Amino acid sequence: MVADPTPRFTVRGTDGAFVKFGLDPQEQNLKEGKKPNSQDNRSGSDNSWGTLYKWEDSKMSEEKVKIAKGNYSAFYREMAAAINGKADLPVDPNDAAYVIYLIELAFKSNMEGKRMDVSK
Incomplete structure (x- = not known):
């Protein structure tokens, strides 16, 4: 157990990493009873941002990256249209x-406590 929040997502590559704390802001909106297409996208919340770390010229750079606004409703509308052959x-x-x-x-990887090769 730790006192500080841990990242929700960490993606590491050979030239850097991307780290994202918190859930998709849509999830909190749904928990609060707001409709999925609510205009409240919490764009000012920490959950709307991630951090991109990149190695460039033997130095690590850090850049805040705005997360694209999600749209659960559009996905399910498109899925319904596909099911209906439209x-x-x-x-x-x-x-x-x-x-x-x-x-x-x-x-x-978690169970074995080691990194895994992600080749197909």
Whole structure:
């Protein structure tokens, strides 16, 4: 147990990392009973930002990055249209399968306490 908040997401690469604290602001809106298409996107909240760390010329740079506003409602509208044969799927099934692979790899990494190769 730790007293300080830990990142919700950390993505590390060979040239840097991206770190994001907190949940998607839409989640807090839903918890508060607001409609999914609420105009309150909490753009001023800490959850609306992430930090990109990049190695450049042997120095680490740090940049705050605004997170794109999510839209749960649009996803489900598009999914309904696809189910009804009126539109394409909002997410390519191959992309969805790869995300599941990455999540499973993250669980395996945690269980084994080591980094995993992310090649397909």
